[in-house]
Amino acid sequence: MKYIVTGGAGFIGGNYMHFAVNTYPEDQWICLDKLTYAGNLETLKPLEGKPNYHFVRGDIADREFIFSLFEKEKPDFVINFAAESHVDRSVTDPDIFVRTNVMGTVTLLDACRSFGIRRYHQVSTDEVYGDLPLDRPDLFFTEENQIKASSPYSASKASADLFVMAYHRTFGIPVTISRCSNNYGPYHFPEKLIPLVISRALKEEKIPVYGNGANVRDWLYVTDHCRAIDRIVREGRSGEVYNIGGHNERSNLEVVKTILHALGKPESLIEYVKDRPGHDQRYAMDPAKIERELHWEPEYSFDTGIPVTIDWYLKNREWWEHIISGEYQKYFEEQYKI
Ligand code: NAD
Ligand code: DAU
Numbered sequence: 002m003k004y005i006v007t008g009g010a011g012f013i014g015g016n017y018m019h020f021a022v023n024t025y026p027e028d029q030w031i032c033l034d035k036l037t038y039a040g041n042l043e044t045l046k047p048l049e050g051k052p053n054y055h056f057v058r059g060d061i062a063d064r065e066f067i068f069s070l071f072e073k074e075k076p077d078f079v080i081n082f083a084a085e086s087h088v089d090r091s092v093t094d095p096d097i098f099v100r101t102n103v104m105g106t107v108t109l110l111d112a113c114r115s116f117g118i119r120r121y122h123q124v125s126t127d128e129v130y131g132d133l134p135l136d137r138p139d140l141f142f143t144e145e146n147q148i149k150a151s152s153p154y155s156a157s158k159a160s161a162d163l164f165v166m167a168y169h170r171t172f173g174i175p176v177t178i179s180r181c182s183n184n185y186g187p188y189h190f191p192e193k194l195i196p197l198v199i200s201r202a203l204k205e206e207k208i209p210v211y212g213n214g215a216n217v218r219d220w221l222y223v224t225d226h227c228r229a230i231d232r233i234v235r236e237g238r239s240g241e242v243y244n245i246g247g248h249n250e251r252s253n254l255e256v257v258k259t260i261l262h263a264l265g266k267p268e269s270l271i272e273y274v275k276d277r278p279g280h281d282q283r284y285a286m287d288p289a290k291i292e293r294e295l296h297w298e299p300e301y302s303f304d305t306g307i308p309v310t311i312d313w314y315l316k317n318r319e320w321w322e323h324i325i326s327g328e329y330q331k332y333f334e335e336q337y338k339i
Contacts (some may be wrong), residue, residue, distance in 0.1 A: 002028045002078060003028070003031070003077050004021070004029065005078070006021070006030060006031070006080045006082065007109070008033075009045070010042055010056075010170055011039050011190070012039075012184070012190055015041070015188045016188060016223045017082065017227045017230065019260045021130060021231070023052055028053060031057060031074060032054070032056045035060065035083070036058055037085075041300075043190045043322065047180050055248050061101065061108055061263060062100050062101055062104045063108070065227055067108050067109065070114055071310070072113070072116065077095065077118070077120075081105075081122065081184070083105060084101060084157075085102060086154070087154070088154045088155075088156075089191060091157070091210045092153065095157075101157075102157035102158055103157050103160045106164055109121070110165065115176050116147070120175050120177065121165070121168075121177075122160065122234050123162060123229065124241075125334070126155065128158060129158050129180060130146045130149070131155075132282045134282060134283065135283050142287060144180075144243070151281050155281075160164060162329070165327070166240075169240050174194075176240065177233050177238075177240075179230055179242075179243050179244075180243070181226050181244075182219035182286045183218040183220050183221065183284065184220075185222065185223065185253075185310055186310050186313070187317070189223070190324065191321050191325060194257075195254065195274055195310065196321065197209075198260045199264070199310070200325065201207065202262070202319050203264065207272040208257055208261070208272060211276045213278075214254030215254065216281065216283065217283040218250070218283075219248070220247075220251060221246055221299060222247075222284060222299065222301035222306035222309070225299040225301055229291060234293045237293055237294075238294075243290055244287060244288050244291065248288075251281070257271060260307070284321055
C-alpha cells in the first residue's frame with residue numbers, strides 16, 4: 002500500500018513517519034511537506050535511505066502540484082497532518098491558517114475525489130469543541146459535542162473537519178477524523194509550552210506563563226497519538242470521528258513547575274505575562290469511543306511521559322538549539338538551493 006503523509010516534517014507528523022516507516026516496511030511512505038518554519042528535515046534524518054520512504058517538498062494548497070503528485074503516485078491512503086498549528090500565530094496572522102488548514106484540506110479532498118482513495122484521514126484537534134469551564138471537572142468532550150471554535154486556528158481546523166464530512170456525504174469519499182488533546186514528546190517545536198519551558202529553563206531564561214497559569218490542558222505523549230491514528234486508519238469506520246486523549250489534565254502552572262523541579266531549576270524563573278486573547282480555559286477529552294471500538298489505550302501517563310521527554314531534550318540539544326539559532330533554515334537553503 003502507498004501512503005502520502007502530509008506535514009511529516011513537523012512534530013506529530015515526524016513522529017508518525019518514524020513509527021510508520023519502521024513498523025510497516027512493506028508499505029511505501031511518502032512524506033509531503035512544505036517545510037514552513039515548523040517543518041524540519043533534521044527530524045526525518047534517521048529515515049533517509051530507507052527503501053520504503055521518500056520525501057517530497059510541496060504545498061497542500063497548491064492544486065496543480067497536488068494533482069500531479071496524485072497522478073504520479075496514485076496513493077491508497079492520505080493522512081493529513083499538514084497545518085499551521087500555533088494558536089498565538091493565528092491571532093497575529095489568521096490568513097495563512099485559512100489557506101493551509103482549509104484550502105489545503107479541500108485541495109487534498111478534491112485530489113482524492115479525482116484519483117480515488119481507500120481512506121483519507123484528517124488529523125484534527127480537541128480545540129474544535131471550544132473549551133470547558135474550570136469549575137466543571139465532571140465535563141468532557143465527546144464526539145457528539147457541538148463544534149464551537151474560539152481562535153482563528155481552531156476555526157480553521159473546524160472548517161476543515163466540516164469539509165471532510167461534507168465530501169464523505171456528498172461524494173462518498175471514505176474518510177475518518179481524529180481529534181486529539183495536547184501532545185508532547187520528541188521533536189516538538191520550541192514555541193509550544195512544554196519544549197519552550199524545557200529549552201528556556203535549561204538556559205536559565207524566564208518562563209512566560211499566560212494570565213494566572215490556571216488554564217488546563219489534557220496532555221498525551223506523542224507516540225500514543227501516532228498509535229491511535231494508525232488504529233483508526235486501519236480499523237476505524239469510514240465517516241466517523243474519534244476523540245483521542247488519556248485523562249492527563251494539568252494546569253499550565255503545574256506543567257511548568259513539574260518541569261522546573263525535574264530540571265532542578267527555581268520557580269523564580271516563572272514570569273506571568275499578558276494572557277492570550279480568547280484563551281481557552283480547559284480541554285478534556287472523553288476517549289471512550291476509540292477505547293471501546295478500536296481497543297486503543299495510551300502507554301504513557303503524564304508522569305511517565307514527562308521524564309522521557311526531558312531526557313530526549315537533554316540528549317538532543319543540537320536539534321532544538323539549531324532551531325532556536327535559526328541554523329536549520331540555512332540547512333534547508335543548502336538542501337533545496339532556495
Ligand atoms: P507542526 O506545526 O509541528 O507541523 C506542521 C507541519 O506541516 C510542518 O512540517 C509544516 O512544514 C507542514 N506544513 C505547514 N503548512 C503546509 C502546507 N501548506 N503544505 C504542506 N505542509 C505544510 O504541527 P503539529 O503540532 O505536528 O500538528 C500536526 C497536526 O496535528 C496539525 O494538523 C494539528 O492541528 C494537529 N494537532 C496537533 C496537536 C498538538 O498538540 N501539537 C494536538 C492535536 C492535533
Ligand atoms: O489541544 C490541541 C492543541 O494543542 C493543538 O491543536 C495545537 O496545534 C497545539 O499548538 C496545542 O495548542 P495550545 O494552545 O493548547 O498549546 P500551547 O503549547 O501553545 O499552549 C499550551 C498552554 O500553555 C495554553 O494554555 C497557553 C499556555 N502558554 C503557552 C505558551 C507558548 C503559556 O502560558 N505560555 C507560553 O509561552
